[in-house]
Amino acid sequence: MHNWVSLIYNELLKMIKKKRVRVILLIVVALIPIFTYAQYRTVQTTIEQLGTSDWRTVLQQQIIDSQNRLSSSRLPDEWRESLKLNIQQQQYYLDHDINPAAPGAPTFAREFVEESVSLFLPLLVVVVASDIVSSEHAGGTIKLLLTRPVRRWRILLSKYLALILLVSFIVTATAVLAILISGVIFGYSGWNMPVLTGFSQQNGELVTDHVHLIPQWKYLLMGYGLAWFACAAVATLSFMVSVLVRSTAASMGVMLAALISGNLLTQLAPTWTALKYLAFTNLRLTDYLSGSSTMIEGMTLPFSLAVLTVWSLAALAVAFTVFTRNDVLA
Amino acid sequence: MKIKGRLIWITFSFLAVASLIILAIGFGLAVTEVTGPSTPSPDSRNPSDTDETRGMEKDLLLGLGDSLTRGTGDTNGQGYFERVHQSLREKNRGISAVNLGIKGQTSEDLTKQIQQDRVQRLLKESRWITVTIGGNDLFRGSGSLEKIDLEKAENTRQAYEKNLQSILSDIREQNPDAPVFLFGLYNPFGHLEDSEKTSALVTEWNQTIRAVSQEYTKVVVVPIDDIFQLNPEKYLYSDHFHPNEKGYAFMSQRLMQAMQVDGEGSVNGG
Structure with missing residues (x-):
């Protein structure tokens, strides 16, 4: 047991002593103020246009x-459906007197995770994860590592567990930074604000039977938990690529391309339902929590989790097989 | 120095482990939340605490009705409503406006819309209310354009009369003071062959509008049929039904005159 702890600790140390982690935290610190300001501008513009700060009026106007927009005949059918669901949801907020966008740092952090779960967070993860094995090849340290009296799979497993720990740290750090920085403008209140969840979709109908309210802090916890799972899946896939490809730049490029095309495909071809079996189209896990409609029909949380798990397990299997059998020469 | 350095890394590792545990808990919660049969939790809201910020809106302009209020046909997308709103705002920045117009809405639809909780609350807060309604009733309920069914048109008119009464009494019930500006109807087909028939219908409906509005206090009928009488093509949009931006500009001038917003800028009435 002690052996395991020191192995993982060793790997974790190697990762965080690289500049990468600090760079990532810096990126987050630099970008969140921009997002905060953008959000602030949006709110201001809405208030300006309507001449009111009463969110009920704003919401009514949006509905x-x-x-x-629904009455326009040029609207594609998929949009029409999701627009209808949106209207129903907004009407529900209005009827029950719930402000969906009460400003405050927790609300910002909630919207931030909903927006960043499919691209921003995974990108950060890819940057740290994709050189985890390939850098050992590049630096030649792989030989030093493998000559130790420790079995290869143990080394790889400790690397993987350390990576998952680091991903958890990055997700938590993003949440904490989002709250701390945006709170400067929006204030730190709103932890107990009730948030609606439990929306589900059946044949394009918004099912509100299970809709109920939870305090926002709990929603945040759940949202970031889901984001963490998505990030862990991305990390696992990057981990595999890092084992297969020995150059860090190449493995990072592969992952970035896959990630971005996954995002693009859902928007370009929402009717191509086979897309839902790809890992990177299933990253928007927080949508199931907030009830915003998914682009592709037939996607549910268990389905997305299953897809991500299958891809992750397959990636791990490949990574371990290759790593334990490969000859290490150069 | 070395010990201090180690301490940082150990703290970091503990932080990482802690965040792993927290996120895993959050993940577990989320999965049970979304998939599990949710327990119907009691409604824990108390609406009273969210209501405290209201009461600031004294000068609300509320638009109700159909595509004319929405501004269909105006290439700027403004319609008469947004024009009037802009002019009012030039005098007083505090004026806000809410446009509840829906394309294709009939008087029947409006009676239902006005029953909504939120609409009633807006009605209470309004300082001016503008309404355009009837055009869709008239031209849908009177048979096709070529063959106007007079009997059918009469039935529709009676239904319209009842709906209009119910709309105006609902508005008055919610807000006894705010003036209501009700636009009259116009004949978009005045330049076509059957213009006598359609014009007669429009006149009859406008009389209904006048008669009904006289039963209520502070309901001002704003006639607009004269604008479109001589040169309908000039002021109609290319769909030959909705006004274009010139038509809307005239409508907004009429409305502002009725609202007694004078050129110098002070806002009277209300």
Whole structure:
């Protein structure tokens, strides 16, 4: 047991002593103020246009605007469906007197995770994860590592566990930074604000039977938990690529391309349902929590989790097989 | 120095482990939340605490009705409503406006829309209310354009009369003071062959509008049929039904005159 702890600790230390982790935290610190400001501008513009800061009026106006957009015949059917669901949800907020966008740092952090779960967070993860094995090849340290009296699979497993720990740290750090930085403008209140969850979709109908309210802090915990799972899956895939490809730049490129095309494909071809079996189209796990409709039909949380798990397990199997059998020459 | 350095890394490792545990708990919660049969939790809201910020809105302009309020046909997308809103805002920045117009809405639809909780609350807060309603009733409920069914048109008109009464009394019930500006109807087909028939219908409906509005206090009928009488093509959009931006500009001028917003800028009435 002690052996395991020191192995993982050793790997973790190697990772965080590289500049990468600090760079990533710096990126987050630099970008969150921009996002905060953007959000602030949006709120201000809405207030400016309507001449009111009453969110009920704003929401009512949004509903009417959506209804008018619905009546346009040029609207594609998928959009029409999701627009309808949106209207129902907004109407529910209105009828139950719940402000969906009460400003405050927790609300910002909630919206931030909903937006960043599919691209921003995974990108950060890819940057740290993709050189985890390949850098040992590049630096030649792989030989030093493998000549130790420790079995190869143990070394790889300790690397993997250390990676998962680091991913957890990055996700938590992003959450903490998002709250701390945005709170400067929005204030730190709103932890107990009720948030609706439990929306589900059946045949394009919004099912509100199970809709109920949870305090926002709990919602945040759950949202970041889901984001963590998505990030862990991305980390696992990057981990495999890092074992297969011996150059860090190449493995990072492969992962970035896969990630971005996964995002693009869902928007370009929402009717191509086979896309839902890809790992990178299933990253938007927080959508199931917030009830925003998914682009592709037939996607549910268990389905997405299953897809991500299968891909991760397959990636691990490949990574371990290759790593334990490969000859290490150069 | 070395010990201090180690301490940082150990703390970091503990932080990482702690965040792993927290996130895993959050993940577990989320999965049970979304998939598990949710327990119907009691509604823990108390609406009273969210209501405290209201009461700031004194000068609300509320638009109700159909595509004319929405501004269909105006290439700027403004319609009469947004024009009036802009002019009012030039005088007083505090004026806000809510446009609840829905394309294709009939008087029947409006009676239902006005029952909504939120709409009623807005009605209470309004300082001016503008309404365009009836065009869709008239031209859908009177048979096709070529063959106007007079009997059918009469039935529709009676239904419209009842709906209009219910709309105005609902508005008055919610807000006894705010003036209601009700636009009259116009004949978009005045330049076509059957113009006598359609014009007669429009006149009859406009009389209904006048008669009904006289039963209520502070309901001002704003006639607009004269604008479109001589040169309908000039002021109609290319769909030959909705006004274009010139038509809307005239409508907004009429409305502002009725609202007694004078050129110098002070806002009277209300």
